[in-house]
Amino acid sequence: MKRMMVAAIALCALAGCERAKQDMYDQPRYKTYAPSPLFEDGASARPPVAGTEPRARGAFADSSGGRHGVDLVQRDVGADEAQTNPYPVDMTLLKRGQDRYMIYCMPCHSPAGDGDGLVVRRGFPAPPSYHQDRLRNAPDRHIYDVIKNGYGVMVPYGDRVEPADRWAIVAFIRALQLSQHADVASLPPDVRARLGAQP
Numbered sequence: 001m002k003r004m005m006v007a008a009i010a011l012c013a014l015a016g017c018e019r020a021k022q023d024m025y026d027q028p029r030y031k032t033y034a035p036s037p038l039f040e041d042g043a044s045a046r047p048p049v050a051g052t053e054p055r056a057r058g059a060f061a062d063s064s065g066g067r068h069g070v071d072l073v074q075r076d077v078g079a080d081e082a083q084t085n086p087y088p089v090d091m092t093l094l095k096r097g098q099d100r101y102m103i104y105c106m107p108c109h110s111p112a113g114d115g116d117g118l119v120v121r122r123g124f125p126a127p128p129s130y131h132q133d134r135l136r137n138a139p140d141r142h143i144y145d146v147i148k149n150g151y152g153v154m155v156p157y158g159d160r161v162e163p164a165d166r167w168a169i170v171a172f173i174r175a176l177q178l179s180q181h182a183d184v185a186s187l188p189p190d191v192r193a194r195l196g197a198q199p
Contacts, residue, residue, distance in 0.1 A: 079163035080148075083141050087164070089171045097172030100165045104147075104157055105173075113176040125153050130173055131180045143170045 030036055030044035039046070079086055087093050102111075110117040113130035120126045128135060135143075147166045150156035161169070184192060 076163050079167060082167070083139070085140050085167045085171055087167055087171075089174075093168050093171050094175055096165065097168035097170070097175075100161060100169050101172050104161060105169065108154070112180070113173060127152075127154065130177055136177050136181060140167075140170050140174070143173055 032045065034044045035042050036044035038044075101109075106117055107119045108117045108124065108127050109115055109130065110120075115127045115129045130136075144166050146154065147161060147169060148156060148158040148163075157166075184195065187195070
């Protein structure tokens with residue numbers, strides 16, 4: 001009998017916990033711009049505290065780079081509006097592009113850019129090879145826009161890859177294309193000699 005009594009009390013207590021849990025989800029709250037009698041001005045929305053610094057917006061919001069403010073955002077806008085790569089193509093840019101490519105592009109496009117990445121080998125639709133004439137002859141802006149907005153089954157990466165990194169990836173893709181389709185006449189003499197010596 002005593003056990004039955006303890007079990008009944010436990011069940012009642014558990015039922016009360018469920019109600020308390022539901023109350024946590026259904027807390028009283030104000031909708032945006034709703035009136036409130038708690039404050040003198042009658043508004044529930046509160047103005048920023050004096051001395052509050054505005055945060056960066058756009059691609060730099062919620063990032064450590066956001067603290068640098070308007071200059072970076074303006075540079076970001078300039079890079080996003082450029083029709084050709086606005087950065088000097090040097091080893092620093094290519095290394096950055098390679099790094100970003102390996103993170104965002106390689107799973108589908110493969111390390112060589114031939115469209116045979118690990119995701120494709122597991123059944124995902126194959127992207128086109130970067131080494132086909134259509135993409136070798138496409139303007140840089142086309143590749144940039146595909147990274148930003150997506151294309152076909154490729155999702156947009158505009159929210160993950162900032163404009164400067166998109167241009168770095170474009171530069172690296174151009175290097176990949178050149179690695180497979182370089183004009184032999186444009187190579188340095190020692191490289192041409194090594195190529196001629198190969199069987």
